[in-house]
Amino acid sequence: MKVLIVGKGGREHAIAWKVKESDLVKEIFIAPGNIGMENLGTLINIPEEKIEELADFAQKNRVDLTIVGPENVLALGIVNEFERRGMKIFGPTKEAAKIESSKEFAKKLMKKYGVPTGEYETFTDLELAVKYVEKKGAPIVIKEDGLKAGKGVTVAFSIPEAIEALEIAFSIPNNKVVIEEYLDGFEFSIIALTNGETVIPLEIAQDHKRAYDNDEGPNTGGMGVYSPVDKIDSNIIDQTLEKILKPMARGMAKDGISFKGFLFGGIMLTKDGVKTIEFNARFGDPEAEGILPRLKSDFVKAILDLMENKDVNLEWDNRYTVAVVM
Template sequence: MKVLIVGKGGREHALAWKTSESPLVNKVYVAPGNPGTSKFCENINIKDNDIEALVAFAKKEKIDLTIVGPETTLALGIVDVFQENDLKIFGPKKSVARLESSKDFAKKIMEKYNIPTGSYKTFYNLEEAKLYVEEKGAPIVIKEDGLKAGKGVTVALTKKEALEALEIAFGIPDNKVVIEEYLDGFEFSLIALAHEDKIIPLEVGQDHKRVFNGDKGPNTGGMGVYSPVKRVTDDVIKDSVEKIIRPTLRGLQKEGLPFTGFIFAGIMDTAEGVKTIEFNVRFGDPEAEAILPRMKSDLVQLILDIMENKETVVDWSKETSCGVVLASEGYPSSSSKNAEIIIPEDVKSLIFHMGTREEKGKLYTDGGRVLIVVGKGENLEEAKEKAYIDVKKINCSKLFYRDDIGDKDLI
């Protein structure tokens, strides 16, 4: 088989790495890929939003399966166009991708089909939104409606913080804002392969959204992750599948919007049970970088099986993985580029590239989140220790990281 991975970040690096292990696959292309994927796949110089060029490439090379990484590409409708050209692709159509590209749409689906989530209201102007915050008080959650690359969400612990977030959100023309009830509990990520009403749930991960230690500072795309999560029991996972993911997929089907692809549920385990924070319509990033290294099963075979409605079970390593993100100075409000990165040869952890570029054999920063270092061990303590040993070996003057990834599961 020939497989095409669309995207250029750490998630796509992890997907390409896992796909290249499949005995079914003899060639993996990544468009556009990154310096990490170039070591074992063929990078194709096509941007992940150039759907016409991606279709032309897939036709020319007779690609057997395309796996889409970025949510922006899915929101543009790549799946619709590939299917119109009789090309096999794993991901949801544009109309279904609204589950992530519109927080308002997602909340309406959850409300209609009784998916447990926080109460909410959608606003189109600043003054009404401010009045609502004054009425409800804090803590409260402010979410800009569209795709915001893991940002655009403010968990406001004070009314002042909420009102400031609204000023910023409504400073963007035609912006729509969802204001949600603050949910208290333990947050985790559950990702499943899905096709219509078929589900293959994966083992869970715990992302660290805030930029600084102790979950302080603004939200980011994710500063670190570990898997599995001891605090999330089998019963909680079962509840999440049966009360959140399965009824959501069935609800979408009833709406004439059958889902195919990776469905990601950000879930809060509250005193009242599991509740949905958000849905994504692709593999999480950085969750992919911690979960896929623990998967012993063939990812490509799993995708083919679910698309053909076959029953299957995923085989997992008992090891724990812990991933630490190295981000650019100033992230998430800005990022530094062109700072040289030196990765010594004695690094033993897996390293996935998130925002790098290579020039004349040298590696440079090229984005907000730059690298993720993933340690593996018999338990979380060992995996974390291995990851941080290697993080400290990487030399770059413009990178920073949290040093508490995994601590919340070590309590």
């Protein structure tokens, strides 16, 4: 079969590398890819945002499966376009991808379906936001509402730091800000394959977001990741599945915005149990680089089986991986 991978970064490199191992795959296209992926497939010079051009290419070249990497392309509606043309694609629709492209949308869903998360309020006015922060105190979390590629988040440990983050956020016209309770605990990433009903968790990882030694720098999109995470046992993973990932997937299906693709949960293990920091609508980066090398099973077969409602059993290598962003 022919597989098209959309994207150009480290995550897509890891996906292409794993897809190439599949016995089912005879040809791989990567759009646009980067020069480091040349040995994995044919690089196609179509920017990832050019959804119609990508769909035209996939149709013309009889691509059997498309796997989408980046969140911005999902938010633009690539899945909607491919499905409209009757092509097989693994990823959420534009509507379902809102769990990442709108922090407020995700929080409302969590509240509606009882998914544990920190308390929050949404603001479009700087003055009201500052008053709220002064009332709640620090530490507190300031999140810009839209797609920020894993950035746009400030964990403020003082009121002045929180106010500065708000001033920066509201200097962008029509920006919306979600102010959240600071969750204290041990953070980990869990990514699941889902068809909207069945939720298959991959092995977990822990990424490190703050730049500089001792976590003293600003938040980044991720400085690196390791897997497995010994501190998180199977009992905690089961809780995360039952309390967070499954209720979210089922709730979205109930609301008519069924989520298909990589459902990513940023989770905090607090003294009160697992709570959701955020949801993403795609495989994490750098998580993909740390998790996929450990997967022994055929990645493409797992995706196809899931899309066809067949049983999926994944086998893992117990050795450790470390991915570093340089």
